[in-house]
Amino acid sequence: MLSVYLYENSTEIYNLEPLGNSEEKVVVICPHPMAADSLRSRISDPSRAEVITISKFSSDLLNKIDEEIILKRKADLLGQLATIWKKKLSDYAADSFFDSFNLFTELRGYSLDFEMIKEVLPSYDEAIQKSLPIYWMYFEQLGIVDEHKANEILSHHLKIGISEEVETTYLFWGFNHINSGQIDFINSLAIRNKVIIPFPKEVFKQTRPGDWIRWFKADELREELTEFKRDVKSYFFPKKRLAQKLKEILDVEEVEQIVLAEKKVTLDSCLEVSVLPTHFRTTADLFSAYTKRAIDEIESVVGEGIECEELISCVKSKVAFELSKNIEEKNFRLIKVYSSLLKIITDYKALSDDNEFIKFYDVQVVREIISLNLPRDYFAPISNLEKKISILGLNELESSEDVESIFLLTDAYQGVKKGGSKYQEDIMKFLSSLGPIQRPELEFLMVREKFRELLDKGKIIFCIQEGLVESDRSWSEFFRGVEFLREEIFTPKVETFRNVLETEGRSFDQKVSASKLQTYIDCPKKFFYTYLERKEIDASNSKDLRPNEIGSLEHEVIEKYFDKVRNWDEGVLRETVSEVYKKFVEENRKLLSEVKEKISLYEIYNYSENGVKYILNILENMVGSEVSFEAFLADKEFVSGRIDCIIKFEDKFIILDFKRSGFSIPSKGEIEKYSKIQLPFYLKHFGGEIQDVLFWGFVNLSNTEESLLIHGGHELGKDFMERVGLGVKTRKSAFDDLNLWFSEYCEFEDEVIEELKKETLWRANPSKDDVCTFCSVSNLCTRGSV
Ligand code: SF4
Known part of the structure; x- marks a missing residue:
């Protein structure tokens, strides 16, 4: 028997109220370990409930049915x-x-x-x-047998009956979505068992016929929505001033719990609010920098293609080299990454003779596999202090305690979004006849309902970035019915801040470049140490070429090539590579080993060839166009910088930046949201009008097919992109109305430059998780060393 239990408050579930009597025991099935852990800690009578994850439950059952079945990951x-x-x-x-x-x-x-x-x-x-x-x-x-096939097998056996199956009560708790195969499985489980699916009543009233919960037999509910109204004491702060405001608030308020407006809290967001000893648990990114390094190495070894055996022995030698170091110098994380790569490549080779020879494509596959295979790690600070403030994200609201709390909201947090679907409308229509479609709005409503439970307890105050709720549709909807009671803190005018790294008081009054502005957006402290008091470690080494040195050489080769010819000529490219390289090593007194030199020249030649052919293709298809490299920005009075490549066709422009790999190319979303501003900065200062830009973007020299090109928002730009064989993506984006996006960018840039010119505090305030990972001054900064 299956029933949907509509609850008004989660405590009904923690008290096991949906069960028939106070003796009845239950197996609670949760979507993931985090949900299971938080439920275990909340359940009022743990002796009555066994809590497990759905994957453990399914694999145990599968094993019972047939232990020969191998579930493929x-x-x-x-x-x-x-x-x-x-x-x-x-x-x-x-x-x-x-x-x-x-x-x-x-x-x-x-x-x-x-x-x-x-x-x-x-x-x-x-x-x-x-x-x-x-x-x-x-x-x-x-x-x-993948997870979906496993559901089918389980459903089949549950329908016909599994030997020694004992009638049990199951409760499915914490699911934001259930797919069609899982629905069949749960319904089959309910044939001989009691299955209960709790669901928040207020959210149920707002569900649509195709939502997953409606695929289970649930009684219609003909009740009106209950009106939600709460007053909440609220502090507001200007953009990027959260840490300062929080410190002031904690001087006047007792707080035992912090809730961040992030779905999943990150290490950076926790550290940003770490004003007192805090307790939290976030995923720790222990391997990504090493994985990137190892994959980059493999890419340069693979080049145009390599025998798999040769690659395996190359990785083996890297493992052996790391292992041969003294214990203090051994890099265990790198050893772990190399060893995983070795196993993945060996297994990949064993799959087929076709994998005996490895190319760039195979390296991308290996990259994806290793990202799935490396262990998931967590970071939790250890402290012996008794008073600790817990930090939670929106996905962990079930773990929240009934204590005085503060909710923090800044525009840097990834909150819950109300709209959007990854499918086109016609596909969605068809798929909805087969099973429930994951609907972001439903997840939004479920999170909001849990948040409202927190508000109902009356022990929460808000600390919100000024203007954010009004300007963001999702947040306005999230806070529907909430009255913000504005609270001010009066502090003496002269404030003293602890100045640990002596970044205060200095200001920046020089010209701004794209990289300077980007660094400031990434983190003010990083800017300080990179541009005001240069502490960047110069890793230059006469026996190596640094990645940026190789990148500059590739740019130079492409430029010099076009000084000589405007058609494809392998001999000219070889000659140019050799001239540029020779001049560079002489001037910079480099003395590379023969192998390193070979590898570097191999990359420089291949990547430059890709760049040259890419530009040639555009020039050949746009007859009469002119190309210039390293073009100075026009606003020389105010800004500095040069654009890698500008192509002028009649009175129109194409603006391109060369990157060595896809890793350094920002995502479209990052550009849309101005978190990566290099190209928007060029568009503003290149000396022409935005309407005259046909298209612009980043050319990936390692694989030009993976370049990121954005059309100028008008048909002409799309036509020209198609004419030169560059696919135009149809996904909707902010760039569809380029003029609007660009004018908002210009306002944003003006504001950030103004802020930069006034800046004197240079706080450690990284905009994203990975900023500290790749920060060249992290060794000076306590944030970066965590
Ligand atoms: S380590 Fe992080 S917080 Fe410190 S300066 Fe670098 S980016 Fe900023």
Whole structure:
């Protein structure tokens, strides 16, 4: 028997109220370990409830049915399907493989019957249309059991009955979404057991017929929405002044718990509010910098292609080299990364003869697999102080204590978003006939409901960035019914701040460049040590070329090549590479080993070739255009900097920046939100009008197909991009109305420059998690050393 239990407050679940009597025991199934942990700590009578995750429950049951069944993990499937792609579909871009893989795993959540799914294929590109039937057939023929197939097997056996099955009460708790296969599984479980699915009553009133909860048999609820109204004492602070405001608030308020407006708290966001001993748990990114380093090394070894055996021995020698160091010098994280890579590459090779030879595409596959395979680590500060403030995110509201709390909201936090769907409307319509579609608004309503429970307790105050709620649709909706009672703190005019690293008092009065502005946006303290009191460690070494040195050499080669010819000529490129390289090593007194020199020259030649061919393609398709490199920005009075490449076609422009790899290219979203400003800065200062820019973006010299190009928001730009064979993405973006986006950017830039010119405090305030990871002055800064 299955029932949906509509609750008004989560405490009903913690007190096990949905159960029939006070003796009844229950198995509670949660979506992930975090939900299970928080429920265990809240349940009023733990002796009556066994709490487990759904993956543990399914794999135990699967094992009971047939211990021979091997459930394949996502990382294994990725390697297998990548090999199939290479065999049959390698004419398409490597990116398309990853898109097709993700879509494949998603669609299997709707149905395992390909005949049903194939209806959506015409809405996707050719690569997807060709690849998905092949993947499906491969799974069928080899009888591969992924999580979706496992659900089907479990449903089947539960329907016919599993031997020694004892009637049990199950409660499914904490799910934001349940897919079609899981619905079938839960319904089958309910044939011989009692299954209860609790769901917040107020949210249920706002659900739509296609939402996952409505796929279970639930009684209609004909009640009006209950009006929500609460007054909350609220402090406000200007942008980027959270830490300062929080310190003032904590001088006048007793707070035992901090709730951040982040879905998942990050180490940086916790450290930013770490004004007192705090207690929190965040994921720790222990391996990403080393993984990037190791993959970059592999990329440069692989170049145009390499025998897999040769690559394996290269990685083995790297492991051996690290292991041969003294214990104090051994880099254990790097050893872990190299060893994982070794296993992944060896397993990948064993999949097929096609993997005996490794190319750039295979390295991307290995990169994805290692990111799935490396251990998930957590960071939790240890302190023996009794008084500690807990920090939670919006996804952990269930773990919140009934104590005095403060809710912090800044524009840097990733809150819950109300709208958006990853599917086009027609696909969504079709898929909704097969199973529930994940709807961000439903998740939004569920989080808001939990947050409202917190407000109901009356023990929370707010600390909110000025103007943010009014300007953000999702936050305005999140706080519907909340009255902010503005509270001020009166402090003496002269404030004294503890000046640990003596960054205060100095100001910046020089010209601004894109990189300076970016550094300031990334972190004021980093700016101080990079530009005002240069403490950056110069890692220059006569026996090596640094990545930025190799990048500059590649830029120079491309420029010098076009000084000589404007058509493809391999001999000219070889000659240019050799001239530029020779001059550089002489001037900089570099003495590289033969192997290192070979590897560097190999990259410089190949990446420059990619750049040259990319530019040539544009020039050939836009007859009469002129190209210039290292062009100075026009506003020389106020700003400094040069643009890698400007192509002028009649009175129109194309603005390009060269990058050595995709890693240094920002995402479209980061540019849209002005968190990466290099190119918007160029657009503002290049000396022309935005309407005259046909397209602009970053050219990825390692793989030009993975460049990021943005059209000028008008048909002409799109036409020209298509004319030179650069695909135009159809996804909606802020760039569709480029003029509006750009005028808002200009205002943003003016404000940040004004702020920079007035800055005297230079606080450690990194804008994102990874800013500290790659900060060259992190060794001077307590934030960075954590
Ligand atoms: S380590 Fe982080 S907080 Fe410190 S200066 Fe660098 S970016 Fe800023």
